[in-house]
Amino acid sequence: GQQVMQIPQYQHVQEGEDFTTYCNSSTTLSNIQWYKQRPGGHPVFLIQLVKSGEVKKQKRLTFQFGEAKKNSSLHITATQTTDVGTYFCAGLGNTGTASKLTFGTGTRLQVML
Amino acid sequence: SQTIHQWPATLVQPVGSPLSLECTVEGTSNPNLYWYRQAAGRGLQLLFYSVGIGQISSEVPQNLSASRPQDRQFILSSKKLLLSDSGFYLCAWSWEAGYTFGSGTRLTVV
Numbered sequence: 001g002q003q004v005m006q007i008p009q010y011q012h013v014q015e016g017e018d019f020t021t022y023c024n025s026s027t028t029l030s031n032i033q034w035y036k037q038r039p040g041g042h043p044v045f046l047i048q049l050v051k052s053g054e055v056k057k058q059k060r061l062t063f064q065f066g067e068a069k070k071n072s073s074l075h076i077t078a079t080q081t082t083d084v085g086t087y088f089c090a091g092l093g094n095t096g097t098a099s100k101l102t103f104g105t106g107t108r109l110q111v112m113l
Numbered sequence: 114s115q116t117i118h119q120w121p122a123t124l125v126q127p128v129g130s131p132l133s134l135e136c137t138v139e140g141t142s143n144p145n146l147y148w149y150r151q152a153a154g155r156g157l158q159l160l161f162y163s164v165g166i167g168q169i170s171s172e173v174p175q176n177l178s179a180s181r182p183q184d185r186q187f188i189l190s191s192k193k194l195l196l197s198d199s200g201f202y203l204c205a206w207s208w209e210a211g212y213t214f215g216s217g218t219r220l221t222v223v
Contacts, residue, residue, distance in 0.1 A: 033211050042203055043157070045211035088156065090212075100172075101212060103149075103157040 002027050004091050006104040014112055019076040021107035023089035031092045032065055032072045033101065038085045079111045115140035119204045119215030126222055132177075132191040134218050136204030139185065144206040146187040148179055149214075151201040163187060194222045 003026040013019050023032065031050045035043040047056055049065035049072060056063045062075045072089055086108045090101040116139045126132060138144050148160040159172045161179035169179050176195050180188045187204055199222045204215040 035212075042214040042217045043212075045213065048210045100147075100159065100162060101207075102159075105156045108154075 002091065002093050002102045004089060004102050004104040006087075006089060006107050008107055009105065010108045010110070012110045012112060013079050015081060016078050019079050019083070019109055021074050021087050021089075021109075023072040023074075023091075023104050025070045025091045025102075027091075027093060028069050029091040029093060030069075032069075033090045033092070034063055034072075034074055035088045035090060035103075036085050037088065037106075041085075043088060076109075079109070081111050081113065083109060084111050085109060115206070115208070115213065117204060117206055117213055117215045119218060121218055122216065123219045124221070126194050126220065128196055128222055129193045132189070132194050132198070132220070134189040134202055134204075134220075136187045136189075136215055137185055138187075138206050141185070141206070141208075143184055144208075146181065147205045147207070147212070148187065148189050149203040149205065151203060151217075153200070157203065161189070196222050198222050 006023050011019055031048055033048045034046040036046055037043045047063050049063055052069050053067045054065040060077045064073045074087055076083055086106045088106045089104040092101055119136045145164050147162045149157045150160055151157050161169055161171055163169050163181045166181055166184055177191050199220055202218045205212040
C-alpha cells in the first residue's frame with residue numbers, strides 16, 4: 001500500500017532559525033495536504049497542493065509539491081515559539097469514492113528561545 | 114459553518130470493557146467520515162471510513178468496529194478493549210481541500 005515518509009522525525013531549532021521538513025510518497029499522489037498538530041491538540045489543516053511543481057506561501061511558511069508529485073516540503077522562515085508542534089504531510093491517492101488520506105510519519109518541531 | 118463534535122475528551126477503561134465513541138458533524142450533509150488512531154508520539158492510522166449511512170470500510174483488522182446510523186453520526190465501538198487499544202482517537206470529515214478533525218478522545222486502557 002501507499003506509504004508516506006517524513007524526515008526528519010524531530011527538529012530542535014533556535015528561535016529565528018529556519019526549518020524544513022520533507023515528505024516522500026511511495027506512489028504518485030493526486031494532491032498533498034499539510035497539517036499542524038500542537039502538543040495535546042488535534043491536526044489542523046494548513047494547505048493543499050495539487051499541481052506538479054506547485055509552490056504556495058502562507059506568511060513565513062512555504063509549501064512545495066514536487067514535479068513528479070511524489071514528494072513535498074514545508075519550509076518555515078525565522079521560526080517562532082508559536083510554530084512548535086508536529087507537522088504532517090498527507091497524500092491523497094486515487095482510491096475510488098472516498099478521499100482517503102495517507103498521513104506521513106510527522107516531524108516534531110521544537111523551538112528554543 | 115461546519116463543525117465536528119467528538120466525545121468524550123478523555124476516557125479510562127479497564128481491559129475487557131466495551132467502548133463507544135461518538136462523532137457528529139453539523140452544517141453539511143452526506144459527508145465522508147473517518148476514524149483515525151494516533152499512538153503516543155506517532156502518526157495517524159486510518160481505522161475506518163464511511164461514504165454514507167450504513168457504509169463502512171475497514172482499513173486495519175483489529176478489535177474495533179464502526180457504524181454510521183445517521184448521515185452525520187459516526188460511532189467507533191469495541192466489545193472488549195485490549196491494552197493495545199490505548200491511543201488518541203480522532204474523527205474527521207473531508208471537504209474539497211482537506212480534512213477537519215474533531216478534538217479527539219484520549220483513551221487509556223488499564
